[in-house]
Amino acid sequence: MAQHIVLALDQGTTSTRAIAYRAPNLTPLATARRDLDQHFPASGWVEHAPEDLFADSVAVLREALAASGAAVGDVAGIGITNQRETTVIWRRDTGVAIHNAIVWQDRRTSDACAALRAGGHEPLVSARTGLLLDPYFCATKIAWLLDTVPGARAAAEAGQLAFGTVDCWLLWRLTGGRVHATDATNASRTMLYDIRAGAWDDDMLRLFRIPAALLPEVRDSSGDFGLTDPAILGAAVPIHGIAGDQQAASVGQACFRPGMVKSTYGTGCFLLLNTGETAVPSKARMLTTVALQLAGRRTYALEGAIFIAGAAVQWLRDGLGVLPHADQSGALAAMADPAQEVYLVPGFVGLGAPWWDADARGALFGLTRNTGPRELARAALESVAYQTRDVIEAMRADWQGEAQTVLRVDGGMVASDWTMQFLADQLDAPVDRPQVLETTALGAAYLAGLAAGVCPDPEGFVATWALERRFLPSMPAAERARRYAGWRNAVRRSLTSAPGV
Numbered sequence: 001m002a003q004h005i006v007l008a009l010d011q012g013t014t015s016t017r018a019i020a021y022r023a024p025n026l027t028p029l030a031t032a033r034r035d036l037d038q039h040f041p042a043s044g045w046v047e048h049a050p051e052d053l054f055a056d057s058v059a060v061l062r063e064a065l066a067a068s069g070a071a072v073g074d075v076a077g078i079g080i081t082n083q084r085e086t087t088v089i090w091r092r093d094t095g096v097a098i099h100n101a102i103v104w105q106d107r108r109t110s111d112a113c114a115a116l117r118a119g120g121h122e123p124l125v126s127a128r129t130g131l132l133l134d135p136y137f138c139a140t141k142i143a144w145l146l147d148t149v150p151g152a153r154a155a156a157e158a159g160q161l162a163f164g165t166v167d168c169w170l171l172w173r174l175t176g177g178r179v180h181a182t183d184a185t186n187a188s189r190t191m192l193y194d195i196r197a198g199a200w201d202d203d204m205l206r207l208f209r210i211p212a213a214l215l216p217e218v219r220d221s222s223g224d225f226g227l228t229d230p231a232i233l234g235a236a237v238p239i240h241g242i243a244g245d246q247q248a249a250s251v252g253q254a255c256f257r258p259g260m261v262k263s264t265y266g267t268g269c270f271l272l273l274n275t276g277e278t279a280v281p282s283k284a285r286m287l288t289t290v291a292l293q294l295a296g297r298r299t300y301a302l303e304g305a306i307f308i309a310g311a312a313v314q315w316l317r318d319g320l321g322v323l324p325h326a327d328q329s330g331a332l333a334a335m336a337d338p339a340q341e342v343y344l345v346p347g348f349v350g351l352g353a354p355w356w357d358a359d360a361r362g363a364l365f366g367l368t369r370n371t372g373p374r375e376l377a378r379a380a381l382e383s384v385a386y387q388t389r390d391v392i393e394a395m396r397a398d399w400q401g402e403a404q405t406v407l408r409v410d411g412g413m414v415a416s417d418w419t420m421q422f423l424a425d426q427l428d429a430p431v432d433r434p435q436v437l438e439t440t441a442l443g444a445a446y447l448a449g450l451a452a453g454v455c456p457d458p459e460g461f462v463a464t465w466a467l468e469r470r471f472l473p474s475m476p477a478a479e480r481a482r483r484y485a486g487w488r489n490a491v492r493r494s495l496t497s498a499p500g501v
Helices: 050-068 110-118 122-129 138-148 152-157 166-174 202-208 245-252 310-320 326-334 373-398 417-427 439-452 458-462 477-494
Strands: 005-011 015-022 027-035 075-082 088-091 161-164 181-183 217-219 239-244 261-265 269-276 287-294 297-306 343-345 363-365 407-410 431-434 467-471
Touching: 005 050, 005 166, 005 439, 015 050, 015 439, 027 050, 050 088, 050 166, 075 166, 075 245, 075 439, 088 138, 088 152, 088 166, 110 122, 110 138, 122 202, 138 152, 138 202, 152 161, 161 166, 166 181, 166 239, 181 239, 239 245, 239 439, 245 261, 245 269, 245 287, 245 297, 245 439, 261 373, 261 439, 269 287, 269 373, 297 373, 310 326, 310 373, 326 373, 326 417, 343 373, 343 477, 363 477, 373 417, 373 477, 407 417, 417 431, 417 467, 417 477, 439 458
Parallel strands: 005 075, 075 239, 181 217, 261 407, 407 431
Antiparallel strands: 005 015, 015 027, 088 161, 261 269, 269 297, 287 297, 343 363, 431 467
């Protein structure tokens, strides 16, 4: 009997993975992974080689399918999830990128954003796109590429170039250049998309001087995205789902009801609060984004984007050499001297929500002669919890509906019991860790399986979510308040301007 297999392609900031699942329960069968090189050509600049993104994606899809023992004819569909905001422009005739991909972490357009902000444009940008004027998003990256790469602007105006986020680039290449499309979740991260109208916005295109001919078609997150080139897997396979990584993780966490909150801890940390069919404007410098689009109906979310989470642990390991392995950080933090209160403000690429200070830089406070690797590990992990609290408190100021007090977590960092307990202590709320931690890939697989007709409807999928462990707060209120006050003081001293700290 033929199997129903769904392949999820999860293209992230530091790695590319594929997971083969058996439908309808999406039981994982096999995983393949490749590390991804990042390039840092200047201070604050971060790039990827677009060909690496594609070559690694093809390699892991082939490896995962082979390891699953399934035949290509058993594959009902492929779901793609991706690092968002990372920007690629390529030639339509050759499929060759005109420049390295500019990664979401990149800050090279900080001055351009500041100039637009000073010109009074941010209110309109926020009203249309739900976003803030920040280098994080695609629009100023696109403009930089068009203005910097010789001949790019003229070629774009002549319709010779195509723009895409990473999903769109991979879709183009996987389909042999036949499909130039993205989904609504990724479109909502470009700063060019009217999230309420569900269309590219002409005013944004004029503001950022971007020709409409560059842009892809926007489709549902679950649906028809074409067929792969037969050379990729040995036969043409339908691509049935696309979603940005944080939205895919929200799907994988079954956060379909308004008020549900998930937080993903990877290179950065991203919290999404489902607000249903209402796009809630933020007064607390959160982002309003598309969480999902099914059958033409959009679900929205408030999002808090924290740029540095797991990357702080990577810095301890790779930059300072004080941590042999990233997965040892929790054990090391547990042995730290409790009398030392060291704060790491990880502004390595500026600070995201709720501060949005592109010029802030990282800082350590509270160092003594006795501070060592244990205290630094604890400070790095604690910074993740403090930043999460910053964002959740800001979300509470925006969301007038009934929000759940439980936080669903996923991503590599949540395997650390120490980190999750400190998170629950700082939030003074339960933290739920699911049995399946790879929720980003799971969400992409579900979207593909839903469109292929081999997975249940959303309510059926909700029933499959399973708890592995709930962390309950145990820190005394006075200690919680004192520690958080120390964090806020450290942030205030790190900002280039200090609004409301």
